[in-house]
Amino acid sequence: MWMMLPWLLDGIWMWILSSLVGIVGFVVYTLVSSSGSDFSDNSIDAFIIQEGSKSKKENVDQSMDNRHLRSYGTEGKQVLILYGTEYGFSEEVATVLFDKISSIVQSDDVGPLQPRLVNCKLYECVELSREQICFVVISTSGDGVPPTDARGFYDNLMSCDEELSHLRFSVLALGDSNYPHFCKTGRDVNTRLSKRRADPVVGCQDVDVEDWAVINCWMDSVVEYLKSCDLCVCMDYLQITADQSSEGHDRHNPFMAVLQVKDLLTDAQQCNDDKEVVHCEFNISGSHMTWTSGDALGIYPENNPDHVSAILDTLTWRETEMFPVPNGAYHPHNDTASIRTLLLKYYDIKTIKPELLQTLQTVVTNTNQRETLSRLLQAGTGKSNKALQEYVAVREVRDVLQEYKPAVLSPRQLLPCLKPLQPRYYSISSSPLKASTAVCVTVAVLRYKTLSVGREGVTTSHLLDRTQVGQSSPVFMSRNPDFRLPDKHTTPVILIGPGTGIAPFRAFIQERELSPDKGEIHLYFGCRHKSGDFLYKEELEKYSRDGLICLRVAFSRDQARKVYVQDLLREDRAKVWDLVTKRNGHLYVCGDARHMAKDVHQGLTDIVQSCGQLERLEANEYLRQLEIQGRYQKDVWVT
Numbered sequence: 034m035w036m037m038l039p040w041l042l043d044g045i046w047m048w049i050l051s052s053l054v055g056i057v058g059f060v061v062y063t064l065v066s067s068s069g070s071d072f073s074d075n076s077i078d079a080f081i082i083q084e085g086s087k088s089k090k091e092n093v094d095q096s097m098d099n100r101h102l103r104s105y106g107t108e109g110k111q112v113l114i115l116y117g118t119e120y121g122f123s124e125e126v127a128t129v130l131f132d133k134i135s136s137i138v139q140s141d142d143v144g145p146l147q148p149r150l151v152n153c154k155l156y157e158c159v160e161l162s163r164e165q166i167c168f169v170v171i172s173t174s175g176d177g178v179p180p181t182d183a184r185g186f187y188d189n190l191m192s193c194d195e196e197l198s199h200l201r202f203s204v205l206a207l208g209d210s211n212y213p214h215f216c217k218t219g220r221d222v223n224t225r226l227s228k229r230r231a232d233p234v235v236g237c238q239d240v241d242v243e244d245w246a247v248i249n250c251w252m253d254s255v256v257e258y259l260k261s262c263d264l265c266v267c268m269d270y271l272q273i274t275a276d277q278s279s280e281g282h283d284r285h286n287p288f289m290a291v292l293q294v295k296d297l298l299t300d301a302q303q304c305n306d307d308k309e310v311v312h313c314e315f316n317i318s319g320s321h322m323t324w325t326s327g328d329a330l331g332i333y334p335e336n337n338p339d340h341v342s343a344i345l346d347t348l349t350w351r352e353t354e355m356f357p358v359p360n361g362a363y364h365p366h367n368d369t370a371s372i373r374t375l376l377l378k379y380y381d382i383k384t385i386k387p388e389l390l391q392t393l394q395t396v397v398t399n400t401n402q403r404e405t406l407s408r409l410l411q412a413g414t415g416k417s418n419k420a421l422q423e424y425v426a427v428r429e430v431r432d433v434l435q436e437y438k439p440a441v442l443s444p445r446q447l448l449p450c451l452k453p454l455q456p457r458y459y460s461i462s463s464s465p466l467k468a469s470t471a472v473c474v475t476v477a478v479l480r481y482k483t484l485s486v487g488r489e490g491v492t493t494s495h496l497l498d499r500t501q502v503g504q505s506s507p508v509f510m511s512r513n514p515d516f517r518l519p520d521k522h523t524t525p526v527i528l529i530g531p532g533t534g535i536a537p538f539r540a541f542i543q544e545r546e547l548s549p550d551k552g553e554i555h556l557y558f559g560c561r562h563k564s565g566d567f568l569y570k571e572e573l574e575k576y577s578r579d580g581l582i583c584l585r586v587a588f589s590r591d592q593a594r595k596v597y598v599q600d601l602l603r604e605d606r607a608k609v610w611d612l613v614t615k616r617n618g619h620l621y622v623c624g625d626a627r628h629m630a631k632d633v634h635q636g637l638t639d640i641v642q643s644c645g646q647l648e649r650l651e652a653n654e655y656l657r658q659l660e661i662q663g664r665y666q667k668d669v670w671v672t
């Protein structure tokens with residue numbers, strides 16, 4: 034059932050054309066806009082299949098806002114591009130591929146290539162047995178799982194054995210090498226398609242974070258292949274329009290939620306520490322949005338206006354001039370905006386794309402500057418260019434533009450060099466049972482220095498420093514079906530979440546507080562000090578006094594020897610072992626993936642090894658089995 038929910042929420046309209054049932058099958062129609070470099074004709078992520086052999090074009094709905102229309106105006110050689118995304122990057126990449134394929138002129142020139150851009154969530158509309166060629170752009174999410182919307186497609190692909198020897202394909206696997214299961218989903222898809230005898234015409238390519246040099250290289254190979262390959266003009270298809278009038282709120286169509294509570298949970302003076310964590314509560318009444326404890330809230334930030342002004346200082350621009358809003362993460366109300374608004378709301382002004390340096394190279398007149406730029410770029414624009422990586426890691430767009438002054442860019446030169454501003458995701462820290470229209474998040478404010486300049490996290494500083502109670506922010510729900518309380522309320526749970534890892538556990542605790550049957554909750558929380566950064570201290574201590582939770586807190590910096598949650602778990606090894614093995618207890622870990630989740634896993638392995646008297650490998654296998662059974666769940670992230 035959960036798989037149907039995003040369909041509805043995402044504004045998918047399923048029209049079963051009863052008159053066609055039995056003759057041409059069913060028609061599924063949808064619209065979701067996609068991200069891309071501009072908002073021209075590039076963003077359909079739906080497609081229609083018809084059973085039967087006759088080709089047919091049909092206009093599903095002409096009346097809608099067709100800004101995102103992809104008109105399949107001609108019968109062509111069908112090329113399927115499937116994307117599976119959690120946070121939008123695969124969609125952005127797939128859209129670029131779509132544009133590239135659209136412009137290919139083939140050597141035989143017998144009819145144009147007809148790319149179709151399809152979100153994996155519409156997998157039921159995709160029949161690989163009918164396709165000639167398919168390119169899959171897919172990320173890995175969670176702890177090595179497919180993006181939520183792509184699970185149906187993934188499961189279907191894995192469970193079906195039908196041979197696909199007629200199908201040519203290639204996979205672009207997006208991921209992040211900081212995670213243990215690097216690019217797992219894309220690799221799995223590649224392996225499975227090969228096993229089903231499909232032909233990998235371009236090798237599967239892993240992509241570490243947003244390495245456009247690698248992505249472009251793969252796309253070049255795809256384009257080269259398509260230029261001269263033989264494809265038939267065939268396939269049935271319908272012309273599809275994109276609907277802007279969808280009521281469901283999602284990443285493309287966020288809800289403007291009023292911030293109704295904002296509390297700083299930390300006290301710098303008490304603990305002599307500059308860490309700031311803020312509790313925010315958004316009012317979503319009227320949105321029809323719902324969530325389940327364990328889900329996350331997507332929030333679109335605004336950039337710091339001072340940083341925007343610093344960029345404007347380096348440009349030639351006029352306040353009255355209007356520019357297109359990028360077809361990035363969400364639909365703006367207007368198609369155009371001033372450069373100030375664009376830099377404030379729609380473009381990422383922290384991340385430096387190599388294109389910015391390449392563009393500067395074309396305008397700088399100072400010889401030293403030109404040489405510096407060409408040295409930086411001479412080893413390419415990919416991740417393997419360490420000098421470039423180091424340069425961009427410590428700078429933001431305003432620094433680069435200031436550095437190369439008096440070189441001046443126009444907005445038309447600058448904007449194509451920037452990424453669209455993406456939403457950030459925060460685990461929801463309240464249960465809908467407590468208040469179904471008040472969504473809470475618990476946000477650690479990011480502040481640091483590079484090149485002696487103060488830096489800040491875009492969303493976290495926007496929430497703490499620049500959003501007042503009563504103001505609205507664009508928000509939407511992000512499902513996390515792998516992080517759920519057990520179905521039976523009486524099952525004991527062990528929650529391990531230091532810092533803001535407490536967020537989803539606050540929701541879990543509220544959930545059990547309001548349920549008739551209350552299974553045991555063992556909470557392992559960690560913070561630096563007893564005073565000052567013990568998040569939700571009063572609340573948790575009250576739950577503990579009332580017997581709802583068994584609270585164990587690791588204060589890492591209150592004594593000479595550092596103490597962490599995994600140390601407390603080791604102290605409680607007999608209890609943990611008993612809960613898991615004798616009482617069917619479920620383990621949950623939330624927070625930092627790079628260190629904490631690994632250390633906790635190590636701690637749990639030690640416990641299983643010693644209490645179960647197992648070898649190391651057997652202990653690891655035991656935990657792996659728990660994961661497979663959904664009894665060891667993680668909601669972890671890399672910052």
Ligand SMILES: Cc1cc2nc3c(=O)[nH]c(=O)nc-3n(C[C@H](O)[C@H](O)[C@H](O)COP(=O)(O)O)c2cc1C
Pocket residue numbers: 117118119120121122123124171172173174175176177178180207208209210212213214215216217242243669670671
């Ligand atoms: C919460 C979270 C979990 C992730 N888990 C993995 C993972 O297990 N393996 C991996 O290779 N990448 C992982 N990634 C990295 C994403 O795959 C990568 O950022 C990708 O570019 C996202 O593409 P998308 O926006 O299309 O989902 C994770 C990212 C996040 C935010």
